[in-house]
């Protein structure tokens with residue numbers, strides 16, 4: 001099965017040893033999300049200091065794609081400014097793992113790939129809209145999250 | 150019984166989809182029969198014939214097509230009565246599936262018969278469709294919902310039922326005849342006997358039983374029985390609620406509209422006779438009619454033969470699978486105690502990954518929680534893989550499934 005378009009070395013490796021896996025106690029933002037049909041279920045924890053993501057972790061249960069994408073997402077956003085993270089697009093995440101093709105080839109598995117990004121967008125939205133009472137900065141994050149897949 | 154008349158090859162020839170090639174030109178190995186079964190030509194042709202030659206609304210007009218359609222629709226009811234040994238045809242209500250049948254009971258019977266302080270009992274291995282309607286009912290009425298737990302073999306701990314029944318508060322036991330995840334066959338006669346002794350009503354979810362074994366409703370003695378056509382070679386969108394006449398007579402209608410009425414005045418309406426009182430609006434005429442072809446097909450094979458074919462396959466599969474390293478099988482290991490359903494996990498690989506990898510070989514299994522999250526919690530897993538067999542499943546297909554697991558091991562470097 002060499003050259004498998006989904007289960008690359010990198011994905012298998014991340015699924016065995018996910019990065020930033022764990023819980024942040026009393027995180028500034030905690031967002032739970034799940035895919036009801038497949039049983040992927042994660043919590044995303046974010047700390048925000050100085051308008052930057054100062055720390056991020058995730059935990060939960062999911063398939064290899066979900067674990068790998070959540071790992072890479074947390075790696076990519078750690079230390080980034082909220083402004084940058086707000087603009088983060090799904091293609092950036094998918095291409096990092098060579099999974100762009102899933103958008104076309106697997107409407108089911110794309111949900112596994114984007115679950116953590118959905119949690120991130122909702123999380124940042126609630127940070128702005130609910131914690132900071134700053135609906136303007138929250139922008140369309142909520143709609144973006146809802147329309148991600 | 151006439152096992153030698155069971156020609157797997159002939160049966161397979163009746164199912165065009167089984168010749169499909171999928172993915173990279175792989176032969177389809179369809180092992181998701183608990184979700185829905187494939188349809189034989191006889192059923193597909195019946196749909197075409199209906200729309201080409203008879204299509205019409207039923208029970209109203211007097212023209213030729215309407216008469217033909219009405220008769221064919223009612224013939225299906227008679228065939229179901231015969232197939233399941235039901236004495237009164239008016240006790241057979243057409244609905245859109247098991248889910249609707251159970252919701253009908255929860256609404257039309259539950260709302261008037263379950264009150265605060267009463268108990269409704271269900272089990273840990275129910276499909277969501279036999280849990281959520283009872284949650285809604287008990288939350289609304291203030292009644293209590295209790296569960297019969299399962300043991301390590303995936304069988305119900307019936308002592309718990311005794312305990313609940315001894316309170317004298319149990320109004321209804323809603324229980325599946327066969328578990329859709331574990332394949333466990335419930336000791337249903339025993340359950341019903343216990344309930345009858347104290348006057349509790351019993352609803353049986355037969356979605357996974359009627360397609361796979363002989364079911365005799367008259368001898369069961371339950372009060373409600375539900376199943377879906379699409380899990381037994383029939384079309385989607387048709388299901389049956391069977392209920393005792395005296396219960397149906399006293400139940401309020403589920404939906405109001407055409408067909409379910411006798412007379413409608415500005416401020417009052419009288420109900421039509423059974424079963425029409427519960428069949429409001431234009432029913433799924435075409436699919437009910439072609440469901441008869443599915444019943445004919447199963448009748449011709451014989452349900453005892455269906456059962457023995459599946460038992461043999463399950464025995465074969467369990468024996469082979471028990472030798473695969475890293476495979477955990479959930480539910481009964483005795484094929485006599487289970488229907489043709491095997492739930493498993495492979496090492497710590499998420500079921501979704503297993504299903505995606507073996508799908509490349511054309512093997513279609515189900516991965517997920519199978520609409521049974523309460524059971525998943527009990528098993529302490531997020532999801533399982535499920536292979537489920539039917540009349541056309543072959544041992545070679547079971548072999549392909551098992552061989553494909555090797556590829557999963559390879560990809561995950563196990």
Ligand SMILES: Cc1ncc(COP(=O)(O)O)c(C=O)c1O
Nearest residue numbers: 246247248276278329356357377
């Ligand atoms: C045991 C059981 N009950 C109920 C259902 C629901 O059937 P339907 O979706 O046809 O209403 C199913 C189908 O998945 C089932 O397996």
